[in-house]
Amino acid sequence: MVVFRLSFIHILTIKKVLCIIKTYSIIKKILSMIKKYIKRPIYINQIKPFIDKDIIKIIIGQRRVGKSYLLFQIMDEIKNKNKNANIIYINKELNEFDNIKNYQDLLKYIKEKSKNKKSYILIDEVQDIKKFEKALRSLKAVGKHDIYCTGSNANLLSGELATYLSGRYIEFKVFSLSYFEFLKFHNLQENQDSFLKYIKYGGLPYLANLKLDDDIVYHYLKSIYNTIILKDIINRYNIRNVSFLENLINYLADNIGSLVSAKKISDFLKSQKINISPNIVLDYLSFLVSAFFIFKVQRSDIQGKKIFEINDKYYFEDLGLRHSLIGYKQIDINKILENLVFLHLQILGYNVTIGQLKNKEIDFVCEKQNKKLYIQVAYLITEENKQREFGNLLQIKDNYLKIVVSTDELVNNSEYNGIKHLNARNFLNSTSL
Numbered sequence: 001m002v003v004f005r006l007s008f009i010h011i012l013t014i015k016k017v018l019c020i021i022k023t024y025s026i027i028k029k030i031l032s033m034i035k036k037y038i039k040r041p042i043y044i045n046q047i048k049p050f051i052d053k054d055i056i057k058i059i060i061g062q063r064r065v066g067k068s069y070l071l072f073q074i075m076d077e078i079k080n081k082n083k084n085a086n087i088i089y090i091n092k093e094l095n096e097f098d099n100i101k102n103y104q105d106l107l108k109y110i111k112e113k114s115k116n117k118k119s120y121i122l123i124d125e126v127q128d129i130k131k132f133e134k135a136l137r138s139l140k141a142v143g144k145h146d147i148y149c150t151g152s153n154a155n156l157l158s159g160e161l162a163t164y165l166s167g168r169y170i171e172f173k174v175f176s177l178s179y180f181e182f183l184k185f186h187n188l189q190e191n192q193d194s195f196l197k198y199i200k201y202g203g204l205p206y207l208a209n210l211k212l213d214d215d216i217v218y219h220y221l222k223s224i225y226n227t228i229i230l231k232d233i234i235n236r237y238n239i240r241n242v243s244f245l246e247n248l249i250n251y252l253a254d255n256i257g258s259l260v261s262a263k264k265i266s267d268f269l270k271s272q273k274i275n276i277s278p279n280i281v282l283d284y285l286s287f288l289v290s291a292f293f294i295f296k297v298q299r300s301d302i303q304g305k306k307i308f309e310i311n312d313k314y315y316f317e318d319l320g321l322r323h324s325l326i327g328y329k330q331i332d333i334n335k336i337l338e339n340l341v342f343l344h345l346q347i348l349g350y351n352v353t354i355g356q357l358k359n360k361e362i363d364f365v366c367e368k369q370n371k372k373l374y375i376q377v378a379y380l381i382t383e384e385n386k387q388r389e390f391g392n393l394l395q396i397k398d399n400y401l402k403i404v405v406s407t408d409e410l411v412n413n414s415e416y417n418g419i420k421h422l423n424a425r426n427f428l429n430s431t432s433l
Contacts, residue, residue, distance in 0.1 A: 037069040038185055038208070042347065042431070044073050046172055051077060052146055056136055056165060059150045060157060061174035062292035062317045063232065064224050066205045067150040068093075070174060071122045074148055078120050086119040092128040103135035110139065123149045127156045133164040140168055152232055155290040176318045177203030178347045179340075179428035186212070195425050199336060200328050202320020221324035228321075232291035239287070244269075244276055248284050252294060252314050253326045257335035259299075259311040259354075285314075292317050297342070300353040300365055302396060313354055315339045337424060338363060338377045341405055344428050345375070360392045366433075373401040373433060381406050381421070390416050403427075 043059075050057055051074070059067050068091065078085050088110055090097050100106050106129055110121060121139065126132045126149040139145050151157045161169055177185055179198050185208040188194040201207055201217050204224065210216050229245070239245055251265060262278035262285070269276050288294045295315045299308040316322040319339055345352050345366050355362030355374065364375040374396060376389045381404065393402040394417060402419045411423045 037072055038205075039073060040066065040070065040181060042178075042181075043070055043172060043174055044077065047074060048077060050170060051081070054140075054143065056140060056169035057148045058157060058161065058169050058171045059148065059174055060154060060171055060292070061150075061152070062176070063152045063228050064204050064206060065174050065176050065292075065317070067152075067174050068124050069205070071124060071148060071150060075120075075122065078146075086114065086117060088113045088119050088121045089124075090122070091124040093125055100129060102130040103132055103138075105129075106132065106135040107138060110135075110145075114145070118144045118146075121145050121147045123147075125150060125152060127151045127153045133161055136161075136169075137164045140165065152228075152292065153236065153290050154292060155286070156236075173346075175203075175343060175347050177205055178344060179203075179425070180431065183429075190425065190429060192425075195428075198428075199319065199333075199340070200323060202318040202323070204318055204320060207320070217320065218324040221318075221320050225321050225324060228291055228293055233287045233293075237287050239284075241276075244274065244280075245284055247272075247274065248281070249288070249293075250326060252288075253316070253322045256315055256322070257313060257338040260314060261311050293321075295342070295346070298353055299356050302355045302357045302362065302365065307353070308356065315342045317343070334377075334379045337379055337405075337407065340428060341375065341377045341424070344430075348431075348433060350433075357392070357395055360395060362392055362396070373403060375402075376404045378404065378406045381408055386416075390419050393419050401433075403433075 047057060047059075047070075059070060061067055071089070075087055075089070078087065090100060090106075090109070092100070100109055106123075110119070113119070123129075123132075126136075129135070132149075136147065136149070139147055157171075179195070182188070182198045182203050183190055183194060185205060186194075186197070188197070197212050200214075201212055202221070204221070207217060207220070210220060229249075233239060233245065234242060247269065248265065251268065252260070262281040265281045266276055266278045269281075285294075285296070289296050293316070295317065297313045297315065299311060299313075300306065301308065316339060319336060322339075342352060342364065345364060348368075350366040350368045353365045355365040362374050363377050366373050366375060374393055376393055378385060378389050381389060389404050389406075393404070396402065404416075404419060404421045405424050405427045406421070407424045408421075409423070411421050413426070414421045
């Protein structure tokens with residue numbers, strides 16, 4: 001496989017050219033120049049079975065996690081099946097498509113480009129088109145188009161699509177690079193130095209084009225943070241109290257892996273002379289979750305199988321973004337590792353909650369289809385914490401897989417009283433559990 005990478009300057013230059021050139025054929029030629037990519041089979045293999053199926057494919061995730069390049073992979077899969085396929089590509093992040101502002105503009109554009117024959121329609125950042133769901137419903141009703149969309153806002157997509165297209169679409173979640181993808185993108189060997197790079201810089205795919213240096217990477221990540229916060233939160237929800245939003249994000253960055261409630265945050269802010277009600281805190285938290293900037297993880301009672309309504313945990317979609325705000329600190333390694341394990345479980349498709357067993361906590365209760373497992377995370381296992389980390393799992397009286405994940409170097413799939421002990425690098429480099 002040949003990997004072709006363009007510098008940021010080249011990308012900007014191409015975008016400027018796209019703003020000038022108006023003919024569709026030339027746009028396609030220019031897009032073909034920038035659509036070289038490193039394959040991400042974990043996602044394309046999920047989508048491939050649905051190509052040419054009569055269901056809308058919605059690809060969701062935070063900005064800059066690689067959704068656009070996944071569309072390019074889909075285009076290639078379509079071309080491999082049908083070299084004469086009529087592909088209509090719309091990217092709302094390119095100025096060339098600024099004239100498509102609402103669902104009527106979208107339908108008009110597609111009618112012109114489809115030429116009254118079956119077309120493969122791929123729309124990047126569809127939520128930037130007003131009432132896009134009406135266009136998708138209309139196109140779906142026609143029955144001769146294969147439709148793919150990406151989006152960066154969970155609430156907008158799920159809410160509007162559930163209303164207009166219930167049962168007629170399927171979602172695929174895309175995340176920042178996993179550890180094994182990070183190694184592939186950066187052409188790195190699996191070792192402690194590579195692992196530290198992943199911990200420090202996170203998994204946004206574009207980092208493969210940059211030197212992995214603190215000043216360079218965090219400067220880039222801060223610009224991505226500003227884009228996400230401005231486009232997907234401040235503008236979309238008409239946020240006026242930007243200062244509070246930033247304080248809230250910093251609070252969450254300091255407290256990843258800690259039990260958090262809106263009241264607790266409100267009380268903390270009051271101690272800082274900032275008077276914000278718990279309801280406002282809840283609203284702002286929901287905005288951050290909707291933009292896929294953070295994940296909210298609820299607690300579940302392992303014995304009673306109920307979900308607790310208060311005291312959730314929050315994890316970051318990308319730790320590099322978190323570090324660009326408050327810095328990477330070795331003292332935070334326990335909660336950073338916990339965040340990484342959570343992300344990996346998400347990538348592997350598990351539904352994750354925080355387990356509560358009487359007065360003991362299980363870091364992660366993970367379920368997928370008929371599969372279930374329990375995970376505890378610790379930086380290092382010592383005589384002082386061994387009983388806690390393994391002991392909590394031993395209190396669970398069922399036969400599902402139980403795992404302790406730590407960075408202990410000599411651990412190699414060992415066991416303690418029937419509980420697996422895995423090295424973090426091996427765990428994060430796995431493609432299944």
